[in-house]
Amino acid sequence: MxxxxxxxxxxxxxxxxxxxxxxxxxxxxxxxxxxxxxxxxxxxxxxxxxxxxxxxxSVATEGETTFARIYRAVREVPCGETVTYGEVAWMVGTAPRAVGAAMARNPTPLVVPCHRVVAKTGIGGFSPDLAIKEALLAMERQRDVCMPEKGEVNR
DNA sequence: TCCCGCTCTGAGT
DNA sequence: ACTCAGAGCGGGA
CATH class of the missing domain: 3.30.160 (Double Stranded RNA Binding Domain)
Incomplete structure (x- = not known):
C-alpha cells in the first residue's frame, strides 16, 4: 500500500x-x-x-545514530511537560548543541515532540515559526489534550 | 575539512 | 544583570 x-x-x-x-x-x-x-x-x-x-x-527514531537516540529520548517527554536541550544531551550522552541541531532537522515534529524541548533560559527556537511552539505548549498546559497517564486519575 | 546550528557555561564588566 | 567567547557534537557541503 x-x-x-x-x-x-x-x-x-x-x-x-x-x-x-x-x-x-x-x-x-x-x-x-x-x-x-x-x-x-x-x-x-x-x-x-x-x-x-x-x-x-516515527522513521526518525529508527537506527542507532546519535540523532535517532536523541529523537527517542525526546519521545519520552510526557505531554504537558518540558525538558531543556542540555537535559536531553545529558540523557543521550551528547552536547546541547547537537540536540538543537537534531530538533532543527526533526522530520516528524509532534510525533517527536521537539516543541517540549526548551532552552535553559527561555523557550528556545522552532521553525518555521516560534509561535507554533508557544501555541503547542500552551495547549498542552491548559487544555486536556494529554491523555491521562496510567494510574493517574486526577490532578 | 570547514562551517553552521532551536546551546551552555564561565569570565569579565 | 548583561555580554561575549569558547567549548562542543553531529551533519552536510
Whole structure:
C-alpha cells in the first residue's frame, strides 16, 4: 500500500503528514493545506481533543545514530511537560548543541515532540515559526489534550 | 575539512 | 544583570 499524505489545521497553520499505518514519515507546517487523510491521533491532537501521539511511530527514531537516540529520548517527554536541550544531551550522552541541531532537522515534529524541548533560559527556537511552539505548549498546559497517564486519575 | 546550528557555561564588566 | 567567547557534537557541503 502506498504512503498517504494529507493535512489538517492547527491554528493559522496546516500540518502536512506523510504516513502509512502507524508509521509517520514526515510532518511539516505549511501555509497551504492539501487534501488527503491524516492519522486519527494527529487530527485529535490538532483539534485540541484528548489524544495519544505515542501510539504512532516515527522513521526518525529508527537506527542507532546519535540523532535517532536523541529523537527517542525526546519521545519520552510526557505531554504537558518540558525538558531543556542540555537535559536531553545529558540523557543521550551528547552536547546541547547537537540536540538543537537534531530538533532543527526533526522530520516528524509532534510525533517527536521537539516543541517540549526548551532552552535553559527561555523557550528556545522552532521553525518555521516560534509561535507554533508557544501555541503547542500552551495547549498542552491548559487544555486536556494529554491523555491521562496510567494510574493517574486526577490532578 | 570547514562551517553552521532551536546551546551552555564561565569570565569579565 | 548583561555580554561575549569558547567549548562542543553531529551533519552536510
Amino acid at each position: 502506498a504512503i498517504l499524505s494529507g493535512s489538517c489545521r492547527f491554528g493559522l497553520w496546516n500540518v502536512h503528514v506523510s504516513w502509512q499505518d502507524d508509521l509517520v514519515y514526515r510532518v511539516r507546517f505549511a501555509r497551504e493545506g492539501i487534501p488527503g487523510p491524516v492519522p486519527e491521533e494527529i487530527l485529535r491532537y490538532c483539534a485540541g481533543r484528548p489524544s495519544d501521539l505515542s501510539t504512532l511511530r
